Each structure stands twice: as structure tokens, then as C-alpha cells.
Amino acid sequence: MPLNEQTPVYTAQRIIMEDFGEYNKESAKSKRTSLLKRIPIKRLMDLKVDYAFKQLFENEKNKDITVVFLNAILQRTGRNQIKDISFLNTESSGEYVDDKQSRMDLLVMTKADEQINIEIQFTNQYDMVKRSIYYWAGVYRSPFKKRMTYKELRPVIAINILNFGLFQQTDNFHTTYHLYEDNEKFKLTDVMEFHFIEMAKLIRDWKNDELDPWNNVLARWLMLLGMVDHRNDEVYNDIYLELEEIAMKDESLRNAFQTWEELSMTQEQYLAYESRLKRIIDEEAAQREKELQIQEAKEEAQEEIRKAREAVEKAKQEAKHKAKQEGKKEGKKEGKKEGENSAKEAIARKLLAKDMRIETVVETTGLPKDKVIEMYRKMQ
Incomplete structure (x- = not known):
């Protein structure tokens, strides 16, 4: 690519660059x-x-x-x-x-x-x-x-x-x-x-x-x-x-x-190098361990969500049956809400027990932050 007018020109004592072309x-x-x-x-x-x-x-x-x-x-x-x-x-x-x-x-x-x-x-x-x-x-x-x-x-x-x-x-x-x-x-x-x-x-x-x-x-x-x-x-x-x-x-x-x-x-240099290499590899291993823990928590959370959905569906059916018997629409809505909250709280307790951050629990479950904080304090 061509040089523009702003390209600086380097000056000094000698060029140190070796490119000897096709070499035998x-x-x-x-x-x-x-x-x-x-x-x-x-x-x-x-x-x-x-x-x-x-x-x-x-x-x-x-x-x-x-x-x-x-x-x-x-x-x-x-x-x-x-x-x-x-x-x-x-x-x-x-x-x-x-x-x-x-x-x-x-x-x-x-x-x-x-x-x-x-x-x-x-x-x-x-x-x-x-x-x-x-x-x-x-x-x-x-x-x-x-x-x-x-x-x-x-x-x-x-x-x-x-x-x-x-x-x-x-x-x-x-x-x-x-x-x-x-x-x-x-x-x-x-x-x-x-x-x-x-x-x-x-x-x-x-x-x-x-x-x-x-x-x-x-x-x-x-x-x-x-x-x-x-x-x-x-x-x-x-x-x-x-x-x-x-x-x-x-x-x-x-x-x-x-x-x-x-x-x-040089022993001193090599020991310092090995120390740095070990630290890098340890940091990488810790990062990988953290990723695996998060993945495991996500998989467990997914399983809890699946169970929660089943519970919600069961609650909906029960509420529907109850509403039909009592002739009230409120029963269906209340049963659904109660089942969802129960499932979310179960997931939150599971994640908090694994030392997940409160913000992560809130984001995963959808529960209010103050509710999650209250659960955390009770667990402590």
C-alpha cells in the first residue's frame, strides 16, 4: 500500500534488517x-x-x-x-x-x-x-x-x-x-x-x-x-x-x-520464568473451573426450570379444575402464580447455595432483588 504524506521517515545510524532472498x-x-x-x-x-x-x-x-x-x-x-x-x-x-x-x-x-x-x-x-x-x-x-x-x-x-x-x-x-x-x-x-x-x-x-x-x-x-x-x-x-x-x-x-x-x-531467570508460567496456567485453570461451574449451574437451573414448568402446568390444571368447581376465574390465575413463584424460589435457593452472585440469581429466576437478598440472609 502506498505511503501517504503523513507517513513518518525514520532516521538513525544504520539499518538493521536482513532479508537475503533465495538462499542456497x-x-x-x-x-x-x-x-x-x-x-x-x-x-x-x-x-x-x-x-x-x-x-x-x-x-x-x-x-x-x-x-x-x-x-x-x-x-x-x-x-x-x-x-x-x-x-x-x-x-x-x-x-x-x-x-x-x-x-x-x-x-x-x-x-x-x-x-x-x-x-x-x-x-x-x-x-x-x-x-x-x-x-x-x-x-x-x-x-x-x-x-x-x-x-x-x-x-x-x-x-x-x-x-x-x-x-x-x-x-x-x-x-x-x-x-x-x-x-x-x-x-x-x-x-x-x-x-x-x-x-x-x-x-x-x-x-x-x-x-x-x-x-x-x-x-x-x-x-x-x-x-x-x-x-x-x-x-x-x-x-x-x-x-x-x-x-x-x-x-x-x-x-x-x-x-x-x-x-x-540462568537459574534466577529460569525460576522467575517458571513462576510466571505456573501463574498463567493456574489462572487459566481457575478460569476454566469457573466456566465449568457456571455451566453446571446453568444445567441444574435448566433442570429446575423444567421441573418448575411441570409444577406450573400441574398447578394450572389444579387451578382450572378448582375454578371449574367453584366457578371462579381467580383460582386459575392464583394457582399459576403460586406455582411459578414456588419454582423460582426453589431455583434461587439452589443457585445461592452454589455461591452464585445475587445479580445472577435475579437475572436467572426473574425474582425481585430484595426477595433474593431476603432468601440469602435467611440461608446465612
């Missing part, structure tokens, strides 16, 4: 030496875990690696090459300090004064689209100070790397988003750009032999992230062998492997 694979095989000198592949940190990702890419000594990685992603939208970056504080002031949601994974500033926020999500626990927009908004407005003008606000690029599938509308593992006019499709502004990278689709494409990491810089870096999958206790040895060959020619990739190995061999 047989020559690489003959010269290949093992990249991992001291540990097996399965001992490497899973780079899709935010802690490991930050250790590799948020490191002043490895800044060249981060620049190459970012250029591989941003070239999709026609942006000029990044020459240099600086790392920014990722703590969001005024948020919940102990909450992971208040800490961005990686935030950098380019020489063109563009801010790039990178989020890597191991599990699908959040509304990722809204979450990304929320972070984007915070980064965009954070530099705004008193006496500044809106013209001084700089572009913010959000990059989301997801260890799960998100968009059902497309098979592409990398999708990008901007603000466009609905009919003529011209861009409203260059200050907003979103990237979503779905690792599950990337691995699928690799398994289907639809990726060419030899001639696609982004493919090789994302395959690096996908090579070790500790969540599913799986390591893709074939990916390692292919990247090992490519790294004989790609210095940045080779340096990334070496740094990755050093990080994984």
Missing part, C-alpha cells in the same frame, strides 16, 4: 553448526510467555534484535525502516498495580517519535480488541502535557501477539487495522495502527508447508516464538532445524538464539 539451503546444511551449545531445545523458555518475551526483546544489549523484529512486522503496512529505538516505562500509572492488565509487555519509542506497544498474550482471558484499544488510548494521551497542542501527539502502533485464535473471519495469521472512510476507503489519520498476530494460525500454516522463512523475515521470527510450546508440552524440532540453517546467514537471528540460550541457562 544445501550450502547452509554443509556449513551448519549447532546453535544450542549447552542445553536441549525443550529447556528453552517459551517466548510466548510475557516474562521470557520481555527478557529477550526488552534488553538494551539486544536492541538490534528488537529493531529487526519490529521492522519485520511493520513492513506489512508500508512504513519506513526503523533505525533505532528507546525503551519506555511499561507501568500504567493510576491503574491496579498488582494487576497484569495494568502493565504493558513492551513499549518503545522510535527515532521518528512513534510509540510502539507490543502485547503478547499466552491465554485468551480478555476481550483482546477492546483491551488493545484501551492500551492504545493510554499510550496515545500519556505524553500530553499542559500547554501542548494536539498536533504534538504522535502515532501509536499496537502489536498484539496471541497464543490463540481470535478472528473467525480470516485465515491470515497477521491482520492490520486503521481508521478509514466507509465508502471511499481513504485513511482518516496515521496516528492509529493495530496489528494482530495469531500464533495458532502461524503454526497451522507451517504444518501445511505454507510458510517460507528463508525469504520471509517475519515468518522466521514468529516461528522462533512458536518453536517451544510449554503450555502443551510440545517442542517443534523441525522448526529449530530450519531456523538453525537460516541463522547461519542471519546474524540477528543467530544472536537471538544465543541470548535465548543464555537466559534459559
Whole structure:
């Protein structure tokens, strides 16, 4: 896509970008030496875990690696090459300090004064689209100070790397988003750009032999992230062998492997990584347990509703019979209402006994909130 007049031009000391075109694979095989000198592949940190990702890419000594990685992603939208970056504080002031949601994974500033926020999500626990927009908004407005003008606000690029599938509308593992006019499709502004990278689709494409990491810089870096999958206790040895060959020619990739190995061999770093991985998996398990409990409660509630309907129908028949005998219409109405209320109260007691929230009980049964609160107090 063509660059518009607002597209920033990056300046700095040198370009760090390696795309060497059609490379002779047989020559690489003959010269290949093992990249991992001291540990097996399965001992490497899973780079899709935010802690490991930050250790590799948020490191002043490895800044060249981060620049190459970012250029591989941003070239999709026609942006000029990044020459240099600086790392920014990722703590969001005024948020919940102990909450992971208040800490961005990686935030950098380019020489063109563009801010790039990178989020890597191991599990699908959040509304990722809204979450990304929320972070984007915070980064965009954070530099705004008193006496500044809106013209001084700089572009913010959000990059989301997801260890799960998100968009059902497309098979592409990398999708990008901007603000466009609905009919003529011209861009409203260059200050907003979103990237979503779905690792599950990337691995699928690799398994289907639809990726060419030899001639696609982004493919090789994302395959690096996908090579070790500790969540599913799986390591893709074939990916390692292919990247090992490519790294004989790609210095940045080779340096990334070496740094990755050093990080994984450092006991303190690896213990911190394992602690973070365990917390993520525990959170995922707790979320799954909660979903199962809700599902079980819903199924039990459905059964109670079925029984309640039967009770209502029985009450209607009894009321009808009584009304017929007494010649009163009120009997039918009263019997129906009494049966429905009795069934609803039975369901409410069942849900409250499972520690369901009062609002959920009200929504499920249709009982008045004060009635549910009164039942809850009596149960206590």
C-alpha cells in the first residue's frame, strides 16, 4: 500500500534488517553448526510467555534484535525502516498495580517519535480488541502535557501477539487495522495502527508447508516464538532445524538464539520464568473451573426450570379444575402464580447455595432483588 504524506521517515545510524532472498539451503546444511551449545531445545523458555518475551526483546544489549523484529512486522503496512529505538516505562500509572492488565509487555519509542506497544498474550482471558484499544488510548494521551497542542501527539502502533485464535473471519495469521472512510476507503489519520498476530494460525500454516522463512523475515521470527510450546508440552524440532540453517546467514537471528540460550541457562531467570508460567496456567485453570461451574449451574437451573414448568402446568390444571368447581376465574390465575413463584424460589435457593452472585440469581429466576437478598440472609 502506498505511503501517504503523513507517513513518518525514520532516521538513525544504520539499518538493521536482513532479508537475503533465495538462499542456497544445501550450502547452509554443509556449513551448519549447532546453535544450542549447552542445553536441549525443550529447556528453552517459551517466548510466548510475557516474562521470557520481555527478557529477550526488552534488553538494551539486544536492541538490534528488537529493531529487526519490529521492522519485520511493520513492513506489512508500508512504513519506513526503523533505525533505532528507546525503551519506555511499561507501568500504567493510576491503574491496579498488582494487576497484569495494568502493565504493558513492551513499549518503545522510535527515532521518528512513534510509540510502539507490543502485547503478547499466552491465554485468551480478555476481550483482546477492546483491551488493545484501551492500551492504545493510554499510550496515545500519556505524553500530553499542559500547554501542548494536539498536533504534538504522535502515532501509536499496537502489536498484539496471541497464543490463540481470535478472528473467525480470516485465515491470515497477521491482520492490520486503521481508521478509514466507509465508502471511499481513504485513511482518516496515521496516528492509529493495530496489528494482530495469531500464533495458532502461524503454526497451522507451517504444518501445511505454507510458510517460507528463508525469504520471509517475519515468518522466521514468529516461528522462533512458536518453536517451544510449554503450555502443551510440545517442542517443534523441525522448526529449530530450519531456523538453525537460516541463522547461519542471519546474524540477528543467530544472536537471538544465543541470548535465548543464555537466559534459559540462568537459574534466577529460569525460576522467575517458571513462576510466571505456573501463574498463567493456574489462572487459566481457575478460569476454566469457573466456566465449568457456571455451566453446571446453568444445567441444574435448566433442570429446575423444567421441573418448575411441570409444577406450573400441574398447578394450572389444579387451578382450572378448582375454578371449574367453584366457578371462579381467580383460582386459575392464583394457582399459576403460586406455582411459578414456588419454582423460582426453589431455583434461587439452589443457585445461592452454589455461591452464585445475587445479580445472577435475579437475572436467572426473574425474582425481585430484595426477595433474593431476603432468601440469602435467611440461608446465612
